[in-house]
Amino acid sequence: MYRCDSLPEVTLKWAQTLDGQLADDNNQSQWISGLEERRYTHQLRSNHQAILVGAQTFLKDQCQLTVRDIGYDGPQPARIIIDPRGRIAQALRQHPHLIIDLHSGPRRTYLLTDILEDTEDIENMFDPEKLIRINYRFNDFNQWLKGSLRQLSRTFEITEHRRLLHLMVEGGPATLSEFLKAGLAHRLEIAISPLILGGQRHRVYTDFLLHNVDRFEIESKEQLGVDILLRYRIPPATPTKQAATI
Numbered sequence: 001m002y003r004c005d006s007l008p009e010v011t012l013k014w015a016q017t018l019d020g021q022l023a024d025d026n027n028q029s030q031w032i033s034g035l036e037e038r039r040y041t042h043q044l045r046s047n048h049q050a051i052l053v054g055a056q057t058f059l060k061d062q063c064q065l066t067v068r069d070i071g072y073d074g075p076q077p078a079r080i081i082i083d084p085r086g087r088i089a090q091a092l093r094q095h096p097h098l099i100i101d102l103h104s105g106p107r108r109t110y111l112l113t114d115i116l117e118d119t120e121d122i123e124n125m126f127d128p129e130k131l132i133r134i135n136y137r138f139n140d141f142n143q144w145l146k147g148s149l150r151q152l153s154r155t156f157e158i159t160e161h162r163r164l165l166h167l168m169v170e171g172g173p174a175t176l177s178e179f180l181k182a183g184l185a186h187r188l189e190i191a192i193s194p195l196i197l198g199g200q201r202h203r204v205y206t207d208f209l210l211h212n213v214d215r216f217e218i219e220s221k222e223q224l225g226v227d228i229l230l231r232y233r234i235p236p237a238t239p240t241k242q243a244a245t246i
């Protein structure tokens with residue numbers, strides 16, 4: 001199964017090497033793709049109301065997720081960080097400079113996290129309206145993700161005075177994989193960079209089997225500098241395929 005409806009339209013966007021790595025194994029890499037492709041990413045962000053990353057990506061890259069360097073002066077997308085196990089809360093205590101990052105600039109940051117105990121200090125650090133807490137019960141990440149996105153959509157409408165129609169997920173690989181596995185993604189934009197890194201970590205991973213999945217529908221392909229950008233639409237799950245996964 002690939003997707004379910006009644007949630008924002010989700011585009012998964014990432015850059016990978018020819019051998020499918022989104023980062024090198026020692027976690028030192030920052031940019032996989034070249035300048036033109038990165039400029040395009042900013043363009044793509046401007047078409048989305050919110051950009052989401054996983055906690056590990058935020059903590060490693062401290063990514064702003066704003067639209068910049070392309071002469072854009074429209075509304076900035078909100079920044080969404082998912083953090084079911086409370087990594088950000090821990091990190092904010094240890095590295096208070098991250099708090100400045102969370103509050104600075106034109107962006108609004110929403111944190112999707114668990115109902116953690118002993119978080120009074122975090123609540124004071126964070127805009128409570130943008131702290132979305134869903135119980136991460138039974139280690140069921142799929143259910144947690146869906147519940148969190150539903151709550152985010154409701155909250156977003158109240159705080160931003162507009163609907164969250166288009167959400168872009170920019171990584172890392174664990175987060176992208178979970179969106180695919182949960183059937184929450186509608187489109188893929190994948191930049192292939194002319195590199196082979198080797199390694200095994202930082203890859204998009206699902207446990208699908210060939211007879212249970214539909215092929216993605218290619219929308220377009222384009223060369224951006226040294227990189228090739230592939231755009232795909234993810235077909236809605238058909239009843240046959242859904243039944244096959246039960």
Ligand SMILES: NC(=O)c1ccc[n+]([C@@H]2O[C@H](COP(=O)([O-])OP(=O)(O)OC[C@H]3O[C@@H](n4cnc5c(N)ncnc54)[C@H](OP(=O)(O)O)[C@@H]3O)[C@@H](O)[C@H]2O)c1
Nearest residue numbers: 014015022023054055056057083085141171172173174175
């Ligand atoms: N090439 C690209 O396009 C690109 C884009 C973005 C990031 N990156 C790179 O990707 C790396 C980080 O990616 P990452 O995959 O390590 O992490 P990530 O996707 O940034 O963060 C994953 C988050 O989701 C949680 N999570 C994921 N699966 C889970 C599960 N089954 N159960 C519970 N929680 C789950 C993780 O919890 P825990 O923290 O508790 O595990 C963590 O909070 C960095 O090196 C970054 O530079 C590359």
